[in-house]
Amino acid sequence: MTFLRREDKQEKYTTATGSPIYAPKDRNPHILELKDNSRQQVLLNEINASRVTQEEKLFLAAAAQRHTVFNYELIADYYAHATPEMQRLMEASALVIIDIDQAIERGYVRLCRAVRDLHMEEVAKDA
Amino acid sequence: MRNFAAFILTHGRPDNVITFGKLRALGYSGPIYLIVDNEDATIDRYFANFGSKTVIVFDKKAMADKCDEANNFDDQNVVVHARNASFDIAETLGLTHFVQLDDDYFLFMTRDDVRGRTIRNLDTAFAVTCDFLDVSGAASVAWSQGGDHIGGFSGVRLKRKAMNTFFCRVDRRFWFLGTVNEDVNTYVCEGQRGRLFFTFTGLQIDQKETQSQAGGLTDIYLQRGTYVKSFTSVLFCPSSVRVAMMTSKHRRLHHLIDWGAAVPCIVPECVQKKSC
Numbered sequence: 001m002t003f004l005r006r007e008d009k010q011e012k013y014t015t016a017t018g019s020p021i022y023a024p025k026d027r028n029p030h031i032l033e034l035k036d037n038s039r040q041q042v043l044l045n046e047i048n049a050s051r052v053t054q055e056e057k058l059f060l061a062a063a064a065q066r067h068t069v070f071n072y073e074l075i076a077d078y079y080a081h082a083t084p085e086m087q088r089l090m091e092a093s094a095l096v097i098i099d100i101d102q103a104i105e106r107g108y109v110r111l112c113r114a115v116r117d118l119h120m121e122e123v124a125k126d127a
Numbered sequence: 128m129r130n131f132a133a134f135i136l137t138h139g140r141p142d143n144v145i146t147f148g149k150l151r152a153l154g155y156s157g158p159i160y161l162i163v164d165n166e167d168a169t170i171d172r173y174f175a176n177f178g179s180k181t182v183i184v185f186d187k188k189a190m191a192d193k194c195d196e197a198n199n200f201d202d203q204n205v206v207v208h209a210r211n212a213s214f215d216i217a218e219t220l221g222l223t224h225f226v227q228l229d230d231d232y233f234l235f236m237t238r239d240d241v242r243g244r245t246i247r248n249l250d251t252a253f254a255v256t257c258d259f260l261d262v263s264g265a266a267s268v269a270w271s272q273g274g275d276h277i278g279g280f281s282g283v284r285l286k287r288k289a290m291n292t293f294f295c296r297v298d299r300r301f302w303f304l305g306t307v308n309e310d311v312n313t314y315v316c317e318g319q320r321g322r323l324f325f326t327f328t329g330l331q332i333d334q335k336e337t338q339s340q341a342g343g344l345t346d347i348y349l350q351r352g353t354y355v356k357s358f359t360s361v362l363f364c365p366s367s368v369r370v371a372m373m374t375s376k377h378r379r380l381h382h383l384i385d386w387g388a389a390v391p392c393i394v395p396e397c398v399q400k401k402s403c
Contacts, residue, residue, distance in 0.1 A: 020285045020287060021394070071387060076398075079394065094319075097391055098398075106262070107258070107262035108259065108284075110259070112284065114255040115327075115329040118237050118255075119237035122237065122246065122247065
């Protein structure tokens with residue numbers, strides 16, 4: 001059972017196998033890499049070229065933002081290199097989630113151990 | 128102190144609530160409540176079979192008026208209203224934690240990378256799941272399903288989604304969205320705003336194959352097809368969800384989530400500048 005095996009690939013940060021914690025990479029991506037708004041741009045061009053009212057254009061432009069594709073791994077990489085002020089704003093906008101006091105990581109490890117024990121109990125009963 | 132109960136959300140199957148018997152057979156000793164809506168034609172049969180202390184009836188229309196159904200089909204035989212009503216019911220019962228279960232689970236098991244083992248100590252399995260719910264700050268934690276294990280262990284033991292077995296806390300209420308695919312709509316929509324939903328693949332339930340049982344949501348899927356079901360999630364999150372063909376035993380349309388674009392990453396606290 002590999003519930004608790006440590007990963008070898010991670011260099012900077014280490015997480016338990018299967019953990020949802022993302023280890024940011026050393027490379028600091030350019031901020032323009034963090035989102036793909038090509039679909040949004042297509043929609044905006046159509047909206048601007050249309051003859052709907054200005055109010056309708058504003059509404060549709062706001063709706064078009066829903067098509068912006070965020071790359072959350074690159075966003076986490078960017079966060080790791082950002083200034084403290086930028087980090088606070090990114091946290092407020094839920095662009096990353098901070099695992100305070102390793103609560104998720106440690107809770108996950110405890111859950112794995114408990115379930116492994118349950119599993120082994122059942123294996124022993126069947127032996 | 129934790130006050131926990133298991134809710135079985137059921138509709139039109141008073142003689143076939145498989146989950147109830149399985150819970151007791153596999154060592155769950157806590158309270159079980161059947162959550163039934165007031166429009167269920169078989170409601171008397173539920174009371175006859177399980178008793179008035181076990182069956183809890185909620186007002187479906189009142190709940191429908193409160194939540195975002197995401198369409199104007201006015202479908203009433205859907206589970207979303209029971210899911211949302213569960214939080215109110217749990218609060219009324221004085222619970223702190225509860226789990227929402229479907230009525231057709233025939234297997235509860237632990238699972239390693241290779242195989243599963245039937246759990247005969249569900250009390251402990253439920254307790255450790257609630258422990259993780261508490262410390263992780265998640266809105267909900269779920270167990271995996273058979274489909275999560277097709278192709279073997281993926282290397283991801285904790286997935287950022289939640290389906291079927293929703294372990295919840297009354298003080299972390301969230302609203303399920305849409306009359307169909309309400310689980311996907313909810314964990315993607317709420318997830319992209321920073322709320323956490325987890326599925327732990329070391330624990331698993333198994334249920335009757337989708338669209339094989341009469342009653343419940345099966346009728347809706349057969350009536351409208353799975354395109355409407357899947358596309359509802361696209362409406363909620365067009366930047367990260369699309370409709371694709373699922374090639375299992377029976378080919379059908381299904382939602383496909385681009386997880387890299389769906390939910391923000393969880394990063395270690397040491398990445399935060401003030402704490403380094």
